[in-house]
Every structure is written in C-alpha cells, then in structure tokens.
Amino acid sequence: MKEHWRTAWTHMRRTPYQALAAILIMFLTFFITTVFILTAGGFQAILRYFETRPQVTAFLKDETTSSQVDTLKAKLAQTGKVKEAKYISKEEALNIYREQNKNDPLLLEMVTANILPASLEVATNDLAYLNEIAQTLRVEPAVEEVVFQEDVVKALQQWTLNIRMIGIALISIFGLVSLLVILVIIGMKITLRREEIDILQLLGASRWYIRAPFLLEGMFYGVVGAFMAWGISYLLLLYLTSYIIKFFQGIALLPVSPLFMLTVLGIEISSGIVIGSLGSLLAVKRYLK
Amino acid sequence: MVKFENVTKKFGELTALKGVSFEIKSGEFVFVIGPCGAGKSTLAKLILREYLPTEGQVKVKGIDLKNLRKKEIPEHRKKIGVVFQDFKLLFDRTVFENVALALRVLGEKEEEITQKVINILELVGLSQRANFFPVQLSGGELQRVCLARAVVGEPEIIIADEPTGNLDLGTAREIVNLLKKINDKGKTVIMATHNFEIVNLMNQRVIELDKGKLVSDEKKGKYHLP
Numbered sequence: 001m002k003e004h005w006r007t008a009w010t011h012m013r014r015t016p017y018q019a020l021a022a023i024l025i026m027f028l029t030f031f032i033t034t035v036f037i038l039t040a041g042g043f044q045a046i047l048r049y050f051e052t053r054p055q056v057t058a059f060l061k062d063e064t065t066s067s068q069v070d071t072l073k074a075k076l077a078q079t080g081k082v083k084e085a086k087y088i089s090k091e092e093a094l095n096i097y098r099e100q101n102k103n104d105p106l107l108l109e110m111v112t113a114n115i116l117p118a119s120l121e122v123a124t125n126d127l128a129y130l131n132e133i134a135q136t137l138r139v140e141p142a143v144e145e146v147v148f149q150e151d152v153v154k155a156l157q158q159w160t161l162n163i164r165m166i167g168i169a170l171i172s173i174f175g176l177v178s179l180l181v182i183l184v185i186i187g188m189k190i191t192l193r194r195e196e197i198d199i200l201q202l203l204g205a206s207r208w209y210i211r212a213p214f215l216l217e218g219m220f221y222g223v224v225g226a227f228m229a230w231g232i233s234y235l236l237l238l239y240l241t242s243y244i245i246k247f248f249q250g251i252a253l254l255p256v257s258p259l260f261m262l263t264v265l266g267i268e269i270s271s272g273i274v275i276g277s278l279g280s281l282l283a284v285k286r287y288l289k
Numbered sequence: 290m291v292k293f294e295n296v297t298k299k300f301g302e303l304t305a306l307k308g309v310s311f312e313i314k315s316g317e318f319v320f321v322i323g324p325c326g327a328g329k330s331t332l333a334k335l336i337l338r339e340y341l342p343t344e345g346q347v348k349v350k351g352i353d354l355k356n357l358r359k360k361e362i363p364e365h366r367k368k369i370g371v372v373f374q375d376f377k378l379l380f381d382r383t384v385f386e387n388v389a390l391a392l393r394v395l396g397e398k399e400e401e402i403t404q405k406v407i408n409i410l411e412l413v414g415l416s417q418r419a420n421f422f423p424v425q426l427s428g429g430e431l432q433r434v435c436l437a438r439a440v441v442g443e444p445e446i447i448i449a450d451e452p453t454g455n456l457d458l459g460t461a462r463e464i465v466n467l468l469k470k471i472n473d474k475g476k477t478v479i480m481a482t483h484n485f486e487i488v489n490l491m492n493q494r495v496i497e498l499d500k501g502k503l504v505s506d507e508k509k510g511k512y513h514l515p
Contacts, residue, residue, distance in 0.1 A: 198377075199377050199379065200390075202371055203390065203391050203438075204364070204365070204369075
C-alpha cells in the first residue's frame with residue numbers, strides 16, 4: 001500500500017495543475033455542501049424556536065377576573081390540543097417590556113403596567129391546531145385580541161424547504177461535476193502513462209497493482225477537498241458567529257456543537273472518498289481494459 | 290516447458306505464423322531466427338499471452354494459454370522475463386528503480402528488493418550505474434538494464450526479443466554471454482534474433498522461421514538464411 005501511495009504521490013507531483021484543479025472542484029462541492037448544511041440546520045433551529053414558543057397570544061380585557069382566566073385555561077385544557085397555557089399579568093408584561101427595551105430609556109418612560117394588557121400565551125401540541133385554538137379564543141368574551149405566529153412559521157417552513165431543495169440540487173450538480181472532473185483528470189493521467197502501464201502489464205503486474213495508485217489519487221483529491229472545505233466553512237462560521245448571534249437575538253442558534261461539525265466532517269470525507277474513488281474507478285474501467 | 294501445436298496466427302488477411310509446432314524443454318537455450326517479418330516477435334508475444342493463436346495451441350508448463358482467464362495473465366507473465374529490442378525502460382526512473390520494479394510487481398519486501406537488485410546489477414556489470422537514468426546510458430548498458438530487470442525475479446523462462454538488434458557485435462556478444470550464464474543456472478532462454486554471427490557463435494538449438502512457417506529446428510543449429 002505504501003508503494004501505491006508513493007506512486008500516486010509521484011503522479012500528482014508531476015502534474016500539479018491537474019491535481020490543483022481536482023482538489024479545487026472537490027473543495028467547491030464540499031464548501032457548498034457545508035454552507036447548505038449549516039444554513040438548513042440554522043433554519044431548522046429557527047423553525048423549532050418558533051414552534052416551541054407560545055404560539056397563540058390572547059390579550060385579555062382589563063376587567064377580566066382571575067376566575068375567568070382559570071375557566072378559560074380549563075376550557076383550553078379540555079380540547080386536548082394545548083400543551084401549555086400561561087397567564088401573563090400586566091406586571092409581568094411590563095417586566096418583559098422593560099427587559100426587551102432596557103437599552104432604550106426613551107421607550108421605558110411613560111410606560112406603566114396599566115397600559116399593557118394581561119395575556120394568555122398558549123402553546124399547542126401541533127402547529128395544525130393553531131388556527132382552531134385561535135378561533136376558540138377569539139369568541140371568548142374575556143379576550144380582546146388574538147395574535148398568533150402561523151404566518152411566520154409557514155414562511156419559515158417554506159424557506160427551509162426551499163433551501164433544502166436548492167441545496168440538494170446544487171450539491172448534486174457539483175457532485176456530478178466533481179465526479180466527471182476526476183474521471184477526466186485520471187483518464188488523462190492514464191493516457192499519459194500508457195507506456196508505463198504497458199510495461200507493468202508485461203512484467204506481470206496485477207490489475208490492482210496498476211489501478212491502485214489511480215484510485216488512491218482520486219480518493220486523495222476527495223479527502224483533501226472535503227477537509228479544506230470543512231475547515232474554511234468552520235472558520236467562516238466562527239468568524240461570523242457574533243454577527244449571527246446579534247441578528248437572531250434570543251434564538252439559540254450558536255455556537256454549533258463541535259460534535260455536529262465533526263459529524264459533518266466525517267460525512268464529507270466519506271463522500272469525498274466515494275466521489276474520488278468512483279471517478280477514478282470509472283476512468284480506470286474506461287481507459288484500462 | 291513451452292509447446293506450440295500447429296499454431297497459426299492471423300492479423301486480418303496477414304498470416305504471421307502458419308502451422309508452427311515445436312517444443313522447448315526446461316533449461317534449453319533456443320534461438321528463434323529468421324528475417325524481419327518471419328514471425329519471431331509474434332511467437333514471443335504468443336508465449337507472453339499478448340496474443341492468442343488463431344488456430345492451434347500454445348502451452349506453457351502444460352497450460353493452454355487460451356484457457357487462461359484475464360486475471361490469471363499477470364501470474365503467467367510473472368513466470369517469464371522479457372528482454373525487448375526497444376528496452377521498454379521507464380526513462381523517468383533510475384537503473385535501480387527500473388530493475389526494482391520487476392520485484393515490486395512480484396510483491397517482494399523492500400529489503401529483499403534492494404539486495405537482489407544490487408546482486409543482479411553486479412552480475413550485468415552495472416553496479417556503478419545504479420543511480421543513473423536511462424538517458425545517461427549507452428545502448429549496450431540499456432540492454433543490460435533490460436536483461437537485469439528480466440532476470441531479477443528469477444523467472445523460469447527468459448524471452449529475449451531481438452536483444453542485440455541495436456548493438457554492435459562486441460556488445461551483442463556480452464548480452465548473449467549473460468543470457469548463457471543465466472541459462473547455465475537452469476533457466477529456459479528463448480532468444481529471437483536475426484544476428485547470424487551470434488547464432489553461429491553459440492552453437493545452440495535453432496528454430497528457423499520464414500514467412501511465418503517453421504523452416505527448420507536443429508539441436509546445434511546455424512544460421513542458414515541469407
């Protein structure tokens with residue numbers, strides 16, 4: 001095996017531009033893959049965040065009594081579709097408001113507990129129940145107004161789906177291009193080394209002996225391309241972390257778990273090996289009959 | 290060791306060998322002679338299983354080469370060392386690396402390879418040229434490298450296809466003497482040539498071909514063809 005690696009390395013050293021082209025196309029494929037995995041993962045986390053938030057907020061009339069609130073809670077519990085119904089008093093609403101706007105004193109002035117409504121924050125067991133629960137609350141006499149995040153969740157679901165589709169399409173196209181580039185490069189190298197291969201065959205070299213360096217070369221391109229793409233994507237993610245955290249305040253998106261990133265690395269290196277060796281294998285089958 | 294039974298080889302309309310039959314026993318030194326186009330190289334390539342006969346059988350160690358499966362060909366070729374007229378050396382590798390290649394193909398260990406290559410280069414008188422590249426060598430030296438590569442793996446049969454074709458008589462004699470030395474160690478040597486001086490000098494078995502036909506097969510033969 002050591003000898004085959006040495007031969008593969010010699011092949012690469014003698015045609016550095018071809019090696020560079022193969023590594024770059026692999027890099028591009030896996031860079032796009034990593035970016036889409038992270039983006040899709042991010043959107044999934046945002047979606048999960050919205051799905052787990054109290055999804056329907058019913059603002060209550062000022063004259064609503066605590067017994068009315070209890071009745072309402074019991075009514076909601078009876079439906080079996082509600083995970084949690086939490087009462088937010090006027091004071092608690094003020095605290096939340098203060099916390100959210102603590103950096104803007106102007107917004108804190110003039111606001112008292114009296115002008116903020118008490119509310120009931122309801123989380124459903126499933127997104128599908130959202131509309132039904134909202135309708136139930138709307139007809140309640142104690143309820144002033146109902147707000148729910150159905151549109152946000154729906155838009156996010158659509159975005160996540162679109163990103164996945166675009167990602168899969170792009171990754172497939174680039175994967176195929178990588179495969180073809182490896183096939184062409186290894187094919188060229190086989191043609192260049194035709195004489196050497198003929199001599200090896202006359203000396204009694206087995207098919208594996210002749211093919212192994214080409215297969216290892218393809219694998220090497222895959223592994224190096226995948227590792228570089230992963231490393232640069234990870235560095236970019238670390239660099240952008242503070243901006244992303246600021247933009248998606250309150251949503252636990254980052255930091256991405258190192259275990260997740262290692263899993264991505266493992267998958268990408270395995271895919272690199274598969275694409276590289278498959279491209280080489282096709283070239284070897286095509287040019288070494 | 291090698292047996293041709295009524296072998297005919299055609300390339301389209303051209304008949305390279307026609308109804309050739311002979312047998313070479315283990316340890317023999319045989320010249321296959323004839324003018325250019327007589328079928329000498331075709332005969333060598335049939336033994337190597339580069340070609341299959343159109344008719345008849347080519348047997349090596351009792352095995353009909355027609356029955357060899359593709360994956361069995363390398364094993365068959367490992368039993369045969371070949372010396373080519375055009376050397377077929379790798380010009381980007383040193384003398385040592387070219388000779389070592391034959392052993393690497395056989396899967397030998399690095400330490401053994403080093404020792405065996407040193408020994409064989411000494412035998413062919415190229416110890417001082419081990420680290421030279423083929424472009425730095427003369428024709429005779431190149432042929433000796435080729436010979437060293439052919440015999441280093443100790444194959445049972447050595448086929449030399451016009452090994453003296455590009456050499457002057459003195460160098461050609463050196464090469465044939467080396468082949469004889471190897472033959473004396475019990476190896477079967479089949480040498481295709483049209484060098485009458487060498488053939489007449491060696492006084493060995495001579496198989497004579499002309500236009501693809503076996504003209505004569507003599508135990509202690511001479512070169513009769515013009």
